[in-house]
Amino acid sequence: MSSDPDAPSDATSTPDASRSGETLLETRGLVKEFGGLVATDDVSIDVKRGERVSIIGPNGAGKSTLINLITRRLEPTRGDILFKGESIVQMEPHQVVQRGISKSFQTASIFPDLTVMENAQIAALAAEHGEFGFNFLTHRDKLTDVHELAEDTLEAVGLLDRAHNDAEDLPYGDKRRLEIGIALAAEPDLLLMDEPTAGMSPEETQATVDLIEEVKEEMGLTFVLVEHDMEIVFSISDRIVVLNRGGVIAEGTPEEIRGDPAVQEAYLGGVEL
Amino acid sequence: MSDRNTTGESSTKSDGGTVIADNTLVARWEEIREREATVVGVTAICVAIFPWLFSRAPVISDVLLGYQSLATLILIWGIFAVGFDLLLGYTGLLSFGHAAFWGGAAYAAGIVANTVSADPIVMVVAGTAFAVLLAWVLGFLSLRRGGIYFSILTLAFAQMLYYMSAAPLAFLTGGENGLTGISVTPLFGVFHLESDLPSVAGTLIGNWMYLFVGVIAVLSVAAAYRILNSPYGMVFRAIRENEQRAEFVGLNVWRYKLMAFIISGAFAGIAGSLFTIHGSYVPLQSLYWTESGEIVIMTVLGGTASLFGPILGAGLYLYVENIVSGVQQLTIPFTDIVLINDFGTYWHLLLGLVFLVVIWVAPRGIWGAVSDLRALVRRLAGGDRR
Amino acid sequence: MSIVSELAVILLNGLQQGAIYVLLAVGLSIILGTLKFVNFAHGALYLVGTYAGLFIALDVTLSSGKLQEWGYGEFGLGWGFLAALILVPLFVFAVGLLMERFLARSFYDRPDTDQILVTFGLAIVVQELFRVLFGSNSLPFTQPEYILSVIPVSGPMQLPIVGSFPRWRLWVIAITAVLVGIVYLLVEHTDFGLVVRAGTRDAEMVRLLGIKISRPYLVVFGIGAALAGVAGVVGGPLNVVNPTVGMNILVPAFLTVVIGGVGTITGAVVGGLIIGLTQATLIGLPSVTIASFTLNFSPWSQVGLYAIAAIILLVRPQGIFGNEEVAP
Ligand SMILES: Nc1ncnc2c1ncn2[C@@H]1O[C@H](COP(=O)(O)OP(=O)(O)OP(=O)(O)O)[C@@H](O)[C@H]1O
Ligand SMILES: [Mg+2]
Numbered sequence: 001m002s003s004d005p006d007a008p009s010d011a012t013s014t015p016d017a018s019r020s021g022e023t024l025l026e027t028r029g030l031v032k033e034f035g036g037l038v039a040t041d042d043v044s045i046d047v048k049r050g051e052r053v054s055i056i057g058p059n060g061a062g063k064s065t066l067i068n069l070i071t072r073r074l075e076p077t078r079g080d081i082l083f084k085g086e087s088i089v090q091m092e093p094h095q096v097v098q099r100g101i102s103k104s105f106q107t108a109s110i111f112p113d114l115t116v117m118e119n120a121q122i123a124a125l126a127a128e129h130g131e132f133g134f135n136f137l138t139h140r141d142k143l144t145d146v147h148e149l150a151e152d153t154l155e156a157v158g159l160l161d162r163a164h165n166d167a168e169d170l171p172y173g174d175k176r177r178l179e180i181g182i183a184l185a186a187e188p189d190l191l192l193m194d195e196p197t198a199g200m201s202p203e204e205t206q207a208t209v210d211l212i213e214e215v216k217e218e219m220g221l222t223f224v225l226v227e228h229d230m231e232i233v234f235s236i237s238d239r240i241v242v243l244n245r246g247g248v249i250a251e252g253t254p255e256e257i258r259g260d261p262a263v264q265e266a267y268l269g270g271v272e273l
Numbered sequence: 274m275s276d277r278n279t280t281g282e283s284s285t286k287s288d289g290g291t292v293i294a295d296n297t298l299v300a301r302w303e304e305i306r307e308r309e310a311t312v313v314g315v316t317a318i319c320v321a322i323f324p325w326l327f328s329r330a331p332v333i334s335d336v337l338l339g340y341q342s343l344a345t346l347i348l349i350w351g352i353f354a355v356g357f358d359l360l361l362g363y364t365g366l367l368s369f370g371h372a373a374f375w376g377g378a379a380y381a382a383g384i385v386a387n388t389v390s391a392d393p394i395v396m397v398v399a400g401t402a403f404a405v406l407l408a409w410v411l412g413f414l415s416l417r418r419g420g421i422y423f424s425i426l427t428l429a430f431a432q433m434l435y436y437m438s439a440a441p442l443a444f445l446t447g448g449e450n451g452l453t454g455i456s457v458t459p460l461f462g463v464f465h466l467e468s469d470l471p472s473v474a475g476t477l478i479g480n481w482m483y484l485f486v487g488v489i490a491v492l493s494v495a496a497a498y499r500i501l502n503s504p505y506g507m508v509f510r511a512i513r514e515n516e517q518r519a520e521f522v523g524l525n526v527w528r529y530k531l532m533a534f535i536i537s538g539a540f541a542g543i544a545g546s547l548f549t550i551h552g553s554y555v556p557l558q559s560l561y562w563t564e565s566g567e568i569v570i571m572t573v574l575g576g577t578a579s580l581f582g583p584i585l586g587a588g589l590y591l592y593v594e595n596i597v598s599g600v601q602q603l604t605i606p607f608t609d610i611v612l613i614n615d616f617g618t619y620w621h622l623l624l625g626l627v628f629l630v631v632i633w634v635a636p637r638g639i640w641g642a643v644s645d646l647r648a649l650v651r652r653l654a655g656g657d658r659r
Numbered sequence: 660m661s662i663v664s665e666l667a668v669i670l671l672n673g674l675q676q677g678a679i680y681v682l683l684a685v686g687l688s689i690i691l692g693t694l695k696f697v698n699f700a701h702g703a704l705y706l707v708g709t710y711a712g713l714f715i716a717l718d719v720t721l722s723s724g725k726l727q728e729w730g731y732g733e734f735g736l737g738w739g740f741l742a743a744l745i746l747v748p749l750f751v752f753a754v755g756l757l758m759e760r761f762l763a764r765s766f767y768d769r770p771d772t773d774q775i776l777v778t779f780g781l782a783i784v785v786q787e788l789f790r791v792l793f794g795s796n797s798l799p800f801t802q803p804e805y806i807l808s809v810i811p812v813s814g815p816m817q818l819p820i821v822g823s824f825p826r827w828r829l830w831v832i833a834i835t836a837v838l839v840g841i842v843y844l845l846v847e848h849t850d851f852g853l854v855v856r857a858g859t860r861d862a863e864m865v866r867l868l869g870i871k872i873s874r875p876y877l878v879v880f881g882i883g884a885a886l887a888g889v890a891g892v893v894g895g896p897l898n899v900v901n902p903t904v905g906m907n908i909l910v911p912a913f914l915t916v917v918i919g920g921v922g923t924i925t926g927a928v929v930g931g932l933i934i935g936l937t938q939a940t941l942i943g944l945p946s947v948t949i950a951s952f953t954l955n956f957s958p959w960s961q962v963g964l965y966a967i968a969a970i971i972l973l974v975r976p977q978g979i980f981g982n983e984e985v986a987p
Contacts, residue, residue, distance in 0.1 A: 097523030440958030
């Protein structure tokens, strides 16, 4: 459970006093109801630039829902979401991505019938040329910026040697890596990852954790991670937010969360730490 | 030529990824084949010799029983089908309302011919512009909802146009009788479309009408091929594969879908205008849902997500409709054993059955089957590059 | 005639026209909502219903088609209309079961477009088969005069306010109301209906809960088909009978579903009434003359139907009773 070398103060001081970075993402009184069910209950959290935040909680706690609200996949019932100080709650999902929030899905969400390279190129195209363009008579060989970014991305996630395979032929772990690659190619300021290691073998999990560590070091990326594997959560995060039944029940450094009786009670009761 | 896989492969080489080491004939052909100039050139040659083969060549044409005007019609529907496949095969959107653009453009071209100018180029431009405008409006309305709703709404709006031209707008469209009295003026004011080309060109290509349609067809194929190799081609396929992911990499999926719809509407518009020029008449039928159904059948039969499959499908459909349907007795070749009597009654039913079977067992159509065969040959010939 | 009675006639005509759409839309809608299956062959079931009804109820003489050529030009059982009304739904129910088993089932896991294409193909095959067998000519489907020889169902009927109105049209409204009422109770108040309702919301969930969903699916398909069959029987005498009726009625039926919202019976009923009333109103309105310009509404009756649909969908894309979160 090493704390991050870049932010040595995190583990020791109180969360609010120590963080000097600007607030990147902020939710204010966010509520999402599905019929009678309150899946997100008055959630107000903030994420600072450069910070790694994990969201944990039992199944059905509302973690995915919260992520989906931030990415604008779901419409909040009430509340506001600010990114870089700007409200994004009226925006379309692609506008949010263009502003710098990228998401890795809970399942390997890729373009199966396209090659691995094309998968990366799609994301690179959106990153380099924006949400839309009238370039339908431009041969794509001319878009060298897109090709370079796509290649760099594949290199970063270690899939360059498989660039010309169809994406659907990749083993599951590689698909998930590609999925993370697609999210990274958007060159986001904030990366949201919903259970990036779900369904992976132990080796694949390790490789993915290494990948996340690497990205964290190299790109200095801010990310919000939803994860069930406590070992990964405690080793990677600067701060942990615990959700239960839609609401935040605790928030703090890994050490604080580990010692929090409410968390022990609600969630970690059966888990060996 | 191109299909789903090879379009992908063309980027492969330009990315500087794999270098093909083997110099077998197959491999070299594969390389040349992908070049734009090759594709367009081969298309032009095929288009140029098609009417001769189909309607004048010794032996072949006697067997095929083809004729010049049908060759023209096949190209016209071929253009329609190429555009339709950009939407259905590549973007994954099934429109059941493309009769609106085909028929709409046909009417627009005809009305312009009757009122402003009957110059063939003016007619094509007017018809296509109308189709693009219409596609923009109908796309805006129909794409509000995805999946099946899109199919239903396009069908509904096209039917609305049909009923509009049937009665309330009959003063413009001629109502049930269709739009008549169109007399197309010579091309560039000089060349009568119905007159034959001089010397060899006359033997090969036939008349000015075919040349006019043929040039536009080759240009259309070139445009479609370029679109498929542009960022749009990639985005379209991405939307087909995983629309949600495309939105979440930051692409404005809605606008790309609208563009796919408008582009395919433009192709339908070009074809519809040519249809008016070719027939000097617009039947009310051209707006009816059956026309939308026909383009769906042609495209699927020929093979979706390929450039040439739909053209093949269009040719096959029209051939069966116009020539095979006239065959009264289907006999086993070189014998007198009668397979089916009164075959003309059954052709539509048989085509329907074939269509059903294709969807069921070979959703990639005839061209898909050909591609699979080619892949097999390539592997046997040792030209496999993977 | 007073304005009030004229309006009442328009209303009843709208109800009658809407009733046919409702019968088709309820089936389409529950199949689409529960099974997530798009059935472009639903019109073909109407076609089968109409011809089967004709065959059971009357004696018919064909003037074209292969059957006539082969010497079977006289057909029909002539058992009367009530027999048709009872037997046709059963028959089309069975056709629906076969369709589910042998066609729909293989396509549940394939993309929407494949479902549309294959059912469209089937619709064409059925239509062409009927054309080959029974010819393209329209067949006379005469209105029955009596049911059970005593209950009069044809001719005009004197109603308060409305005045005289075709009796048969009232019967169509009544039969539809009863049948749709039964299906509504079935779906809303039985265990079978629970599965349907749950399936509309989340088929995966129902599967996880361990309810074997394949049998209810079969029944849902059968009921939807049977309703289309009934529509064919009661609608037969009011419309022309030829091989194209199936595809022609499919479009308004689908519009009804889309306007009302997928998966809700209430939506199908309201959607059908909106479409029926729109059509009846435009047909029934007297022409208006302003200065020298005469505006005649009836040519717009078909167009109006689509315009209403477009407006409703612009305002409420999921349909009037549609649920945004669960819409497929
Ligand atoms: N589209 C939806 N419609 C209705 N209810 C939903 C929907 N999505 C989520 N829910 C409900 O909201 C609650 C929160 O779900 P969510 O997926 O956010 O949980 P989670 O914390 O991500 O769980 P897991 O750890 O299993 O991924 C659950 O009770 C779920 O059933
Ligand atoms: Mg989750």
